[in-house]
Amino acid sequence: MNDIIVKSITRLVIPFLQLYGIYIILHGHISPGGGFSGGALIGSSLILYTLVFGVDRAQKKFSHRVSEIAESGGILLYLFVGALGIALTGNFLSNKAAGFPLGELGSLLSGGIIPVLMIGIGIKVASTMITLFHVLIQEESQ
Amino acid sequence: MKKPFIMLMFIALFVVLVINIMRMPAGLGTDSLSYNDATEHYIQYSAEETGVTNIIAAILTDYRAFDTLGETIILFTSIVAVISVLRPDKKPENEGRVSHE
Numbered sequence: 001m002n003d004i005i006v007k008s009i010t011r012l013v014i015p016f017l018q019l020y021g022i023y024i025i026l027h028g029h030i031s032p033g034g035g036f037s038g039g040a041l042i043g044s045s046l047i048l049y050t051l052v053f054g055v056d057r058a059q060k061k062f063s064h065r066v067s068e069i070a071e072s073g074g075i076l077l078y079l080f081v082g083a084l085g086i087a088l089t090g091n092f093l094s095n096k097a098a099g100f101p102l103g104e105l106g107s108l109l110s111g112g113i114i115p116v117l118m119i120g121i122g123i124k125v126a127s128t129m130i131t132l133f134h135v136l137i138q139e140e141s142q
Numbered sequence: 143m144k145k146p147f148i149m150l151m152f153i154a155l156f157v158v159l160v161i162n163i164m165r166m167p168a169g170l171g172t173d174s175l176s177y178n179d180a181t182e183h184y185i186q187y188s189a190e191e192t193g194v195t196n197i198i199a200a201i202l203t204d205y206r207a208f209d210t211l212g213e214t215i216i217l218f219t220s221i222v223a224v225i226s227v228l229r230p231d232k233k234p235e236n237e238g239r240v241s242h243e
Contacts, residue, residue, distance in 0.1 A: 030194070030195050075215065079211070093208060117203040121214060
């Protein structure tokens with residue numbers, strides 16, 4: 001898309017979109033939102049970048065190598081936290097029973113494993129959206 | 143010939159969906175089946191048991207964390223399936239074919 005208005009507005013909007021996505025992921029346990037919605041915001045901001053600047057420039061920002069690491073990393077973080085519960089009490093994904101610090105109710109650092117799991121889900125959803133879009137659009141251009 | 147048939151199929155599907163919406167239980171109150179002890183337990187004890195003010199997050203990643211793991215695995219599997227079918231990096235294969243010829 002070779003339109004100066006679209007390009008300028010996209011450059012202006014994308015940082016806010018991504019910052020808001022990160023905010024929603026990190027505050028998923030104390031306000032509405034969470035890993036799925038925040039990850040969808042970050043993924044759609046990168047889809048907007050791909051639509052405006054083309055798939056080649058977007059591949060430099062988010063290549064298949066990065067997406068491999070993000071895809072596996074998100075799910076491995078989740079499984080690692082779950083396995084930590086097994087090591088501490090014998091139950092998969094146990095939170096309070098495993099002795100994770102719950103923190104003060106309503107503060108950012110509270111809830112034991114919940115924020116960590118939210119970050120894992122957020123990474124996973126964002127990279128899934130952007131990888132699906134890139135793979136489909138590259139298949140079309142070949 | 144084909145287009146009216148497709149339209150008819152869509153209209154039939156629409157009618158089926160609307161009938162299903164009509165058959166949904168209306169006026170959900172405290173005596174419905176889905177309102178059981180679990181609801182009250184989540185509302186009363188989730189803050190104490192998980193230390194989280196967002197009950198939805200508490201259910202998603204604490205009470206039903208295993209369920210959410212399954213959801214993430216579905217996402218992972220979908221990506222693996224799409225990449226294995228469409229395969230974005232075809233360059234090595236093509237180069238091999240060219241040098242072979």
